[in-house]
Amino acid sequence: MVERVAERMTATPPDPAARPAFWARRRSRELGLIWLFLLPSLVIFLLYRIIPLVWNVVLSLEFWSPYKPARFAGLYQYQNMLFYDDAFWKVVANTLIFMASAPVGIALALGVALLVNQQIRGRGVYRTIVFMSYPVMTVAVGIIWQWLYNEKVGLINYVLISFGIIPKGIPFLESFQWALPAVILASLWQVIGFYMIILLTGLQSIPPNLYEAASIDGASAGQSFWRITVPLLKPSLFLCFVVGIINSFNAFDLIFVMTGGGPGHATDLLVTYIYSTAFKLGHFDYAAAMTVANFVLFVGLAFVANRLAGGEAGAVRRSA
Amino acid sequence: MARGRRHWPVHFALALISALMLVPFYWVLKTSLTGENIFSYPPSLLPHEANPFYFVDVWYAIPFLRYLVNSVVVSIMVVVANVFLNAMAGYALTRDFPGKAATIMLFLSCMMIPFQVTIIPAYLITAKLHLLNSYFGMALPLMSTIICIFIFKAAFEAIPHSLVEAARIDGVPDWQIMFRLIMPLTKPAIATNVILSFIWSWNSFLWPLVVVRDVNMQTLPLGLSRFLSVVEDTTGALYAFCVMVLVPGLLIFLLAQKEFIKGLTSGATKG
Numbered sequence: 037m038v039e040r041v042a043e044r045m046t047a048t049p050p051d052p053a054a055r056p057a058f059w060a061r062r063r064s065r066e067l068g069l070i071w072l073f074l075l076p077s078l079v080i081f082l083l084y085r086i087i088p089l090v091w092n093v094v095l096s097l098e099f100w101s102p103y104k105p106a107r108f109a110g111l112y113q114y115q116n117m118l119f120y121d122d123a124f125w126k127v128v129a130n131t132l133i134f135m136a137s138a139p140v141g142i143a144l145a146l147g148v149a150l151l152v153n154q155q156i157r158g159r160g161v162y163r164t165i166v167f168m169s170y171p172v173m174t175v176a177v178g179i180i181w182q183w184l185y186n187e188k189v190g191l192i193n194y195v196l197i198s199f200g201i202i203p204k205g206i207p208f209l210e211s212f213q214w215a216l217p218a219v220i221l222a223s224l225w226q227v228i229g230f231y232m233i234i235l236l237t238g239l240q241s242i243p244p245n246l247y248e249a250a251s252i253d254g255a256s257a258g259q260s261f262w263r264i265t266v267p268l269l270k271p272s273l274f275l276c277f278v279v280g281i282i283n284s285f286n287a288f289d290l291i292f293v294m295t296g297g298g299p300g301h302a303t304d305l306l307v308t309y310i311y312s313t314a315f316k317l318g319h320f321d322y323a324a325a326m327t328v329a330n331f332v333l334f335v336g337l338a339f340v341a342n343r344l345a346g347g348e349a350g351a352v353r354r355s356a
Numbered sequence: 357m358a359r360g361r362r363h364w365p366v367h368f369a370l371a372l373i374s375a376l377m378l379v380p381f382y383w384v385l386k387t388s389l390t391g392e393n394i395f396s397y398p399p400s401l402l403p404h405e406a407n408p409f410y411f412v413d414v415w416y417a418i419p420f421l422r423y424l425v426n427s428v429v430v431s432i433m434v435v436v437a438n439v440f441l442n443a444m445a446g447y448a449l450t451r452d453f454p455g456k457a458a459t460i461m462l463f464l465s466c467m468m469i470p471f472q473v474t475i476i477p478a479y480l481i482t483a484k485l486h487l488l489n490s491y492f493g494m495a496l497p498l499m500s501t502i503i504c505i506f507i508f509k510a511a512f513e514a515i516p517h518s519l520v521e522a523a524r525i526d527g528v529p530d531w532q533i534m535f536r537l538i539m540p541l542t543k544p545a546i547a548t549n550v551i552l553s554f555i556w557s558w559n560s561f562l563w564p565l566v567v568v569r570d571v572n573m574q575t576l577p578l579g580l581s582r583f584l585s586v587v588e589d590t591t592g593a594l595y596a597f598c599v600m601v602l603v604p605g606l607l608i609f610l611l612a613q614k615e616f617i618k619g620l621t622s623g624a625t626k627g
Contacts, residue, residue: 069531073448073534076445077444077445077505078462084474084481084497088474089473089474091476091480091481092474151373156366156370159370166377169381171559171609175580176598176602179598282470285470292581293581311475327473327476334470
């Protein structure tokens with residue numbers, strides 16, 4: 037195939053103007069094929085991204101359940117959500133706290149990335165180990181951490197007690213105070229390797245001669261970190277923030293397994309609350325209203341993050 | 357040698373971090389292997405009398421094979437569909453056609469819609485298509501991925517234009533150009549796509565949880581979370597199950613590490 041094509045590469049192309057009808061037919065056949073190639077993906081995105089987005093809005097303006105015909109509700113669901121549902125605000129706060137943990141994870145990951153970016157033996161192994169927790173199944177991660185947090189026989193309590201930090205075991209996942217931080221820690225453990233890889237790629241794209249020039253000019257290590265590394269890492273850092281936001285949407289698996297959103301709503305995020313409202317209680321209409329709020333929150337935060345990063349997201353998207 | 361000596365603090369820090377990252381893996385493996393009483397205190401740090409009995413328990417306690425087959429079938433459907441559909445869409449986007457800019461904008465804005473916020477209507481749509489409790493229903497939303505479409509587009513654009521032009525002048529139909537000329541030249545993009553879509557589908561939890569009620573159609577993550585609520589006092593077996601579920605994903609990752617990381621970072625940093 038390739039050989040035959042290569043042979044003909046030197047041949048002169050026929051003049052399109054010479055056989056207009058043939059080329060017009062060919063062109064329309066080509067167009068048909070292009071759309072045929074795009075069609076399956078378009079259908080999937082239409083079915084599972086675009087239509088749901090619109091349908092959520094429609095649902096949120098109705099009274100509806102699988103057993104009753106829909107009735108127009110106006111803004112009733114939103115009113116209920118914003119003014120009468122205390123759990124909703126608790127859940128929004130949790131979601132925001134969860135997102136706010138991202139910078140902590142990113143800072144830690146940056147430290148690790150700087151370490152594994154050094155010219156040392158075995159850095160590939162270190163990178164693999166740190167990254168290994170990212171691609172594994174989150175449900176299993178949740179179960180493992182639940183065990184580590186166990187009040188009586190968990191490793192974490194055991195270590196804390198043996199070092200004399202606490203007198204007796206803390207029921208991490210059953211306590212209102214500790215459950216959310218505990219879940220966040222498990223989630224950071226899983227995502228930190230991913231932040232590290234992104235930041236490492238960013239670090240490696242910084243030209244080394246900048247550092248040489250800085251050191252010749254007598255810059256300290258701290259100065260070259262804040263003046264060279266951080267500004268040039270901005271796109272990677274921004275990307276990590278976006279991943280952090282998305283991660284708080286994906287935390288469903290972890291929370292579902294570790295605490296189921298409890299105790300009370302102590303670890304419920306918007307996603308888990310929406311799931312239980314819709315699929316456990318059957319309040320699809322109300323859950324749809326919260327989904328709309330969730331999406332607005334997501335877009336809003338992405339927009340703010342983009343602004344803070346000086347519009348770097350635009351650059352990322354343009355190059356796509 | 358002088359350089360080497362300066363590195364030991366870095367090694368020390370990294371060894372410590374690695375140990376922290378590995379502890380959960382070690383703990384689950386240890387728990388799944390020890391024959392001792394799991395609720396004994398203090399927990400022993402080293403496994404005593406390691407044995408594989410819990411793994412045998414899991415095999416008989418739950419339809420592990422059934423879950424495995426379900427997971428494999430769904431993942432194969434997702435991976436095959438992803439490679440073909442994304443390559444096709446990616447190829448179409450390398451060509452000029454009216455509406456191209458709008459299509460790209462549409463894809464990019466779809467990327468901004470997290471799957472989690474589509475979950476209720478997606479469930480209703482799947483129900484209307486009569487795909488609840490089916491392999492196809494589980495696989496369908498994952499069958500095409502925007503990031504991978506753009507990975508293919510970039511890979512196709514890197515192929516010398518003259519090659520494609522020559523084939524076209526030669527009168528080779530587009531679908532043949534695509535599948536017999538271009539696809540074999542973009543093996544890295546294909547590998548990336550296979551690995552990413554496999555891991556996404558293999559680990560996917562929320563979507564199967566929503567569309568599958570039938571016990572026989574459950575995938576491994578569902579089986580695992582269900583095991584947690586159904587069987588309470590067989591902790592050892594639960595952790596054996598965890599290990600059995602973690603191993604395939606970890607193995608694939610370790611074997612294809614380079615492609616996996618390349619896929620994530622190219623999708624992430626370069627679009």
